[in-house]
Amino acid sequence: MIIDCAVHPVMESNRFNQFVGGPWNLRQLPTLFGEKYGAPFSQLSVPAADASSPAAVAAALRAAGIDRAILAPTTFGYWPNPHQAIAVAKAANTMLVEDWLDSPEADARFLGSIRVAMNDIDAALEEIDRLADDPRFVQIVVPARAMATYGDQRFFPIWRAAAERGLAVFIHDDLSAVVEPPPTQVGFPSFYAELHTLRPMSGIVHMTSLICSGVFERLPDLRVVLGDVSIHEARAFAIRTFKDWQSDRVEVPWMEREPTDYFEKHFRFVCQPEDEISPHSRRAAGTLGGDNASLVVFGSRHPYWDGVDPQDVFTAWSEKDRARCLADNAAAFYPRLGALVTAQAGA
Amino acid sequence: MRYEVGAVVDIPPGSSVVVYPDRVKSGIGVFNIDGEFFALKNTCPHMGGPLCKGRVRGTTKADTDKDRIGMHWVRDGEIIACPWHHWEFDIKTGRTLFESRQKVRRYPVTVEPPEVLERLKAGVEKVPVSVEGATVVLEI
Amino acid sequence: MTTATLARPDDRADDIEVKVIDTDVHVEPRSFEELIGYMEAPWRDRPIIERVPFRRAGFTTFDVAGRMDAYPETGDLGSDPAMVEKHMFIDEATDYAILLPFSLRGFTVDPALDTAMASAVNRWLDETWLSKYNTENRYIGSISVSVEDPVGAAREIDKWGGHPGFRQVAVSHYGPRPFGHPMYDPIWEAAARHDLPVSIHFKGGATQPLGWTSTGPLQFFVEYHSLIAPMAYATHMASFICNGVLDRHPRLQFLFLEGGFLWYRPFIDRMTRHWRKTSKEFSTGRTPLQYVLDHFRFATQPIEEATDPQHIATLFEEANAGDLLMFSSDYPHYDYDPPGKALPRSLDDDVKRKILAGNALDFFNLPKTRPADRFDRMGGRA
Numbered sequence: 001m002i003i004d005c006a007v008h009p010v011m012e013s014n015r016f017n018q019f020v021g022g023p024w025n026l027r028q029l030p031t032l033f034g035e036k037y038g039a040p041f042s043q044l045s046v047p048a049a050d051a052s053s054p055a056a057v058a059a060a061l062r063a064a065g066i067d068r069a070i071l072a073p074t075t076f077g078y079w080p081n082p083h084q085a086i087a088v089a090k091a092a093n094t095m096l097v098e099d100w101l102d103s104p105e106a107d108a109r110f111l112g113s114i115r116v117a118m119n120d121i122d123a124a125l126e127e128i129d130r131l132a133d134d135p136r137f138v139q140i141v142v143p144a145r146a147m148a149t150y151g152d153q154r155f156f157p158i159w160r161a162a163a164e165r166g167l168a169v170f171i172h173d174d175l176s177a178v179v180e181p182p183p184t185q186v187g188f189p190s191f192y193a194e195l196h197t198l199r200p201m202s203g204i205v206h207m208t209s210l211i212c213s214g215v216f217e218r219l220p221d222l223r224v225v226l227g228d229v230s231i232h233e234a235r236a237f238a239i240r241t242f243k244d245w246q247s248d249r250v251e252v253p254w255m256e257r258e259p260t261d262y263f264e265k266h267f268r269f270v271c272q273p274e275d276e277i278s279p280h281s282r283r284a285a286g287t288l289g290g291d292n293a294s295l296v297v298f299g300s301r302h303p304y305w306d307g308v309d310p311q312d313v314f315t316a317w318s319e320k321d322r323a324r325c326l327a328d329n330a331a332a333f334y335p336r337l338g339a340l341v342t343a344q345a346g347a
Numbered sequence: 348m349r350y351e352v353g354a355v356v357d358i359p360p361g362s363s364v365v366v367y368p369d370r371v372k373s374g375i376g377v378f379n380i381d382g383e384f385f386a387l388k389n390t391c392p393h394m395g396g397p398l399c400k401g402r403v404r405g406t407t408k409a410d411t412d413k414d415r416i417g418m419h420w421v422r423d424g425e426i427i428a429c430p431w432h433h434w435e436f437d438i439k440t441g442r443t444l445f446e447s448r449q450k451v452r453r454y455p456v457t458v459e460p461p462e463v464l465e466r467l468k469a470g471v472e473k474v475p476v477s478v479e480g481a482t483v484v485l486e487i
Numbered sequence: 488m489t490t491a492t493l494a495r496p497d498d499r500a501d502d503i504e505v506k507v508i509d510t511d512v513h514v515e516p517r518s519f520e521e522l523i524g525y526m527e528a529p530w531r532d533r534p535i536i537e538r539v540p541f542r543r544a545g546f547t548t549f550d551v552a553g554r555m556d557a558y559p560e561t562g563d564l565g566s567d568p569a570m571v572e573k574h575m576f577i578d579e580a581t582d583y584a585i586l587l588p589f590s591l592r593g594f595t596v597d598p599a600l601d602t603a604m605a606s607a608v609n610r611w612l613d614e615t616w617l618s619k620y621n622t623e624n625r626y627i628g629s630i631s632v633s634v635e636d637p638v639g640a641a642r643e644i645d646k647w648g649g650h651p652g653f654r655q656v657a658v659s660h661y662g663p664r665p666f667g668h669p670m671y672d673p674i675w676e677a678a679a680r681h682d683l684p685v686s687i688h689f690k691g692g693a694t695q696p697l698g699w700t701s702t703g704p705l706q707f708f709v710e711y712h713s714l715i716a717p718m719a720y721a722t723h724m725a726s727f728i729c730n731g732v733l734d735r736h737p738r739l740q741f742l743f744l745e746g747g748f749l750w751y752r753p754f755i756d757r758m759t760r761h762w763r764k765t766s767k768e769f770s771t772g773r774t775p776l777q778y779v780l781d782h783f784r785f786a787t788q789p790i791e792e793a794t795d796p797q798h799i800a801t802l803f804e805e806a807n808a809g810d811l812l813m814f815s816s817d818y819p820h821y822d823y824d825p826p827g828k829a830l831p832r833s834l835d836d837d838v839k840r841k842i843l844a845g846n847a848l849d850f851f852n853l854p855k856t857r858p859a860d861r862f863d864r865m866g867g868r869a
Contacts, residue, residue, distance in 0.1 A: 040767035148703040149710075156414065183701050184722040185715065187664040193765035194665070194725040197758040201718050202702040208714060212707050214409065214416045230757070236749035239791045239799075240713035246393075246792075247433040247822060248709050249445050250549050253418050254409035256446070258794070274756035279805045287798035306761060394828045400556050430555030431823050433548060447794060 002310050003330040003337065004061065004069040006172075006227055006270045006299025009100055010044075011073050011092060012052035019091035024084050030076045034176030039192045043175070043305050051303040055105035060302060062109070064309055067327075068341070069300075070138055070334075071100055072113040072170055072227070077143040077177030085117035086127075093131055101136050111340070113141035113170055116158060124158050132165040138336040144173035144202035144228060145183070151206075151213025159215055163222040166335035171206050172227035173199050175304075196306070200272070203229040204237045211262050212241070214254030223266060223333055230272035231295045232280040235260060235288055260289030268333050270299035271313050271325065273306050281314065284321040293321035297330045349467060352377050352483040355458055358384075361424055365389050365399045370487055374399065375454055377483060378438050380424055385438050386485055387427070388452035396431030398451060403427050406435055406444060455486040502856035503863065505582040506840070507826045508847035510786050511688070511744050511815035513590035514571060514616050514626075517562035522589075525607035525614075530600070538600060540593045543691040546698055546711040548821055557819035565590075565819045568620040574818060576625055576862035579826055581816075582844070583853060585627050585686075587657050587744070588612055590820075593691040594633055594659065601633030602643065609647055617652035623860040627851065629657035629686060635694065637670060641677035648681030654851045655742070656683050659690035660716055666723040667730030679736040684850055686742040686786075687723065689716035716746035721754045728758070728778045729769055740782050740850060744815060748785040752806045755779055780807070784850055786815035787842065788824045792831075800833040809838035813847045 010032060017025035033043045050056035061069050075092045079085035092115045101112050114131050116124035131137050140162050148154065150171070162169050182188050184198055203226045216222060226234065238259035245255060275281040275296070286292035296314075301307035314322055331341045350368045358364055363378040374389035376399020391398040405423035409416065426444065428435050435444040441451040459467060460481045467484070516522045519539070523531050552564075557574060559567035575581050589608045594601040608631045617628045630647045632640035640658075647653045656678045664670065666687075678685050691697060698705040700718065705711050720743045727733055727741065758765070758775040773781070793799045803812070816824050830839050848855055863869030 039765070041764050144702060146702045149700070149705060151706060152703075153415070160414070181699075181701070181703075184665065184718070185696075185700050186660075186662055186666075186719050186722050189665050189722065189726055189729075190668065191729045191765075191768050193729050193758065193762075193768065194722070196761070196765060197725045197754055198701075198722055200754075200757070201700070201721070204718075205700045205702050205705070205710075205714060208710050209706065212710050214411060217409070217411050218413060218416060230753050232753040233750060236747070236753065236791075236802075237714065237717065239749060239793060239802075240717065240747050240789075241709060243789050243792055244709045244713040246445060248548055248707075248712075249435065250407050250428075251707055251709055253407040254411050254416050258445075260793075272753075272757065273760040274753045277760045278753055278756040280753065280802075287801055288793050288795075305764075394823075394825055396554075396823075397556050402550050402555070428550045430551070431821065433550045433821055 001327040001341065002066045002298065003327045003341070004066045004300045004302070005225060005297045005330050007057065007061070007069040007071050007302050008304060009054070009057055009071050009073050010048070010051040010303065011095060015099070016091060016095060019095045020087050021091070024087050030176050030178055032175060036188070037192045037195045039305070041305065044303050045305050045307055046303045054100045054103035057302065058103070058106045058109055064300065066300065066310065067109065068111060069109055070111045070113060071096060072141045072172055074172070074174040075115050077145050077174040078118060078147055078179045080179050082117065082119045085119050086123045089115040089117045089127055093127065097134070110136070112137040113139045114167065116140055116142065118142060118146055118155070121154060121157050125161050128161045128165065128167070132167060135336060135340070137167065138334050139168040139170045139225065141170040141172055143177070144171050144206065145177050149205055149209035151209030151215055156215065159219055159222055163219040168223040168225050168334045170225045170227055171203050173202060200229045200233050203227065204233060207234060207267065208237065208241055208259070211259050212252050212255060214252065216262055216266050217254045217256070221335070223335065225268045225270065225297065227270050227299065228272070229269055230274050230278070231269040231286065231292050232274065232278055234263070234267065234269055235286070239288060263289035263295055267295070268297045268329060269295055271296050271308065275313065276308065282316045284314070284317045293317060293324050294329060296325045297333065298326045348487055350485040350487050352485055355481045355483055358483060363399065363403060366485070368485070368487055373397070375485060375487065377456060377485065378403065380438060384456045384458060384483055386454040386456040387436070387438065387441055388454070390451070391429040391431065391434060392449040392451055393429065393434050394431055396429045398427065398429045398436065401428045401430040403438070457484050457486070458482070459484050503582070503859050503869070505848060505853070505855055505857055506844050507579070507581045507814065508583045508585065508844045508853070509575065509581045509816045509818065509826065510585045510742065510813045510847055511788055512575065512584040512586055512818045513565050513820065514586050514588050515563045515565040515590070516611055517566045522604070522607050522611055525611040526603055527606070530603040535600065538595050538597065540595070540691070540693050543593070543697060546691070546708045548708060550821065552821055554819045554821055554823050572862065577866040580866065580868060581826055582857060583625055583627055585629065585655070585851065586612065586616055587629050587686070587688055589631060590688070590690070593693045594635065596693045598633055598636035598639065602636045602639030605631040605633050606643055609643065613650065613652065623862055624857070625862065627853070628653040629655050630683070631657050632674065634658040634662050634671065634674065637673040641673035644674070644677035644681060644683070648677070648683060654683065654853070656685045658685065658687055659692050660687055660719045661690070661692035661695040663694065665726030667726030667728070667732050669730070675732055675736055675739060679739045682738065684740040684742060686744055687720065689745040717750045720746040721750065724751065724779070724783060725754070725758060727782070728771070728775055731769060733778050733782045734770065734772055740784060742784045742786060742813065742850065744786040745788060745817065746785070747789070747791055748787070748808070748812060749791055749802050749806055751779065751785070780810065784811055784813055784846060786813050787829055788815040788817040789822050790824050790829045796831045797833050800831040803831060803834060809835070809841050810846070812842045813850065814843045
């Protein structure tokens with residue numbers, strides 16, 4: 001059994017415009033990979049038509065031995081016009097159901113993510129209500145590059161809805177953003193190589209923010225999956241926050257445990273490019289916050305160029321630890337996945 | 348071994364003093380919290396900072412309910428923050444406010460009236476107690 | 488290479504081996520007014536204090552910002568030579584202190600004023616801590632420059648680059664673009680011209696959107712103090728590598744202060760994983776990790792800790808701590824780490840020696856021994 005927690009179907013523009021409707025389809029959609037940071041190579045690992053084809057994606061997953069894939073299409077980050085933002089999220093979700101989850105070629109391989117507009121909390125809650133009864137939706141997906149950090153109280157109702165509905169929260173960096181503040185706190189870097197290297201930072205900020213804001217004290221069942229942050233980066237930054245928490249705990253008295261202690265219950269980390277090379281990754285037994293092998297979930301990032309095949313991840317680990325990364329961790333962590341996987345195993 | 352810290356009147360409630368007995372060169376902080384005395388070693392278990400020279404204050408307590416989170420100020424005068432790194436310790440127990448195995452050493456401290464002090468100096472152990480003109484005494 | 492200040496015949500019988508170098512010590516003028524006396528016309532006649540941001544009220548620790556036992560009876564924190572000597576060299580066995588002055592003030596929104604102040608700080612440091620306060624040759628200076636005025640910064644580096652007491656260039660962490668951007672080249676060129684390393688220190692720069700990240704503003708000091716510096720440093724590191732600064736200046740080295748250390752390896756491994764593909768936009772001769780080993784060093788304070796020190800020691804070893812870390816205390820600030828207590832106990836002794844002194848001896852090109860002096864005697868160490 002292999003569960004892929006990060007597959008990114010590309011919403012073909014003409015088709016998407018049918019779903020989003022007027023007047024929003026009078027405007028041109030942003031390019032998939034943004035306008036500023038063109039990579040010096042194709043950012044898709046398959047022909048564009050295949051990246052937008054449910055049948056082709058299903059076939060690629062089948063070939064890689066992937067039994068279940070959680071689909072999270074990108075929708076260009078934060079949209080400035082809230083009405084358009086709501087329409088875009090709704091269109092993406094409807095299109096995901098009709099073209100992908102219901103696709104006969106997918107042979108029930110696909111699971112879904114609910115996109116929500118982060119600039120209108122009430123609309124986000126309505127969208128969750130509209131779709132959450134469909135058991136194929138196992139998470140909501142929110143952009144890593146937002147206008148505020150996710151521990152901010154304004155977002156709390158969204159996390160509460162997710163926790164109550166048994167949906168995980170997937171924080172993922174959309175490749176292009178309509179409203180694009182500098183991707184680092186010291187301005188725009190010059191090259192794609194830098195941008196790609198620095199992508200984990202927004203996710204790290206949200207992880208820290210959710211912990212420091214006491215979100216988990218209020219929502220003990222909330223589960224967060226970070227799409228762009230390796231366990232090693234998360235741990236390194238959590239250790240720094242631990243140090244400052246010891247000194248200024250008075251600022252965040254609700255935070256009763258050290259940051260890495262939140263990992264086991266509340267965070268999983270999609271495997272990252274550095275996992276294929278980092279000396280830290282060769283050790284299944286982690287250090288602070290728990291074993292690496294219990295905190296990582298497999299994500300192929302299909303159809304992006306930096307994707308990975310399940311047979312190439314954590315090759316130095318034992319079969320048991322690899323099995324945890326490839327399926328068991330996800331099945332145990334996503335509240336809705338366990339039941340689905342058990343049902344499938346029994347069928 | 349007993350060590351005379353000073354007159355009770357010189358360490359009124361809310362104040363503290365650091366003394367340096369020969370046996371504890373880094374010093375011992377003696378704190379008066381609402382008339383009750385507590386003594387802590389003047390060495391932070393974290394990095395060795397002069398703990399008792401830190402700020403005596405209260406601390407925050409979280410108000411957590413289902414939706415909202417907040418805080419309020421509690422235990423004013425019962426907490427000391429180390430002057431290095433600001434680790435908070437409960438003066439009464441010597442424990443860190445966050446959960447840890449680190450603990451600062453405590454010393455027994457008593458208030459002895461003059462006649463008792465005289466007898467203690469003479470080696471007599473058990474005596475009746477009054478408060479007038481009393482002295483704060485550390486057991487180190 | 489020894490310098491006039493530090494030069495002495497090698498291997499004298501009474502020499503003491505240098506075992507502790509503190510790479511982050513903040514000394515200050517008695518007051519800001521003292522500094523104005525060192526400013527040149529027309530600056531010293533203009534109203535300046537009102538333009539200098541002395542505080543960052545939104546993001547500060549809740550207790551006192553300095554070590555409470557390090558405030559002199561008169562004058563600013565870190566301004567009393569007798570107190571600094573006691574804390575640095577008598578209470579602790581520190582051999583050399585690398586001075587990074589003017590630490591609690593952010594620079595201003597006016598780059599010309601920034602350079603005028605940096606220039607005054609350098610003159611003041613030369614006339615005080617590097618000379619009349621430096622009776623035992625234990626202090627080593629940094630050339631303060633404003634990173635937002637690269638041409639003025641280069642001029643300042645040229646002014647002091649030949650002075651034996653100044654052994655590095657010091658900049659703060661914030662700039663409007665990552666530091667590999669060509670606009671900053673004059674600074675790195677000047678440092679390389681004088682064979683000086685560059686240290687980058689976390690500081691609340693005036694033009695910095697305070698607490699702002701790639702995804703909005705942080706809420707808490709706990710977040711700010713733990714995330715801002717390493718995130719900026721990761722960005723600068725990638726920028727230096729990709730923009731060819733390190734290829735143009737193969738001997739130039741950078742020291743990241745107060746930004747931690749463990750985070751660098753996953754970022755660099757991430758960059759390395761696809762380096763052959765992603766580096767096609769520029770010329771590059773080495774792998775990202777090789778650039779780090781050749782050019783970047785990290786200061787320890789605030790040292791990464793864990794309730795189980797063995798875990799930290801393991802992580803340190805995996806991240807080349809023995810080659811890349813240098814001890815720093817951040818004296819006299821509240822989160823001061825003393826040299827005897829800072830490092831994880833279970834680190835290998837050889838690794839500890841390199842972190843405490845060996846790496847800094849190489850980085851600053853300092854003599855490995857020094858004469859015994861009155862501080863050693865006062866500290867009972869000689």
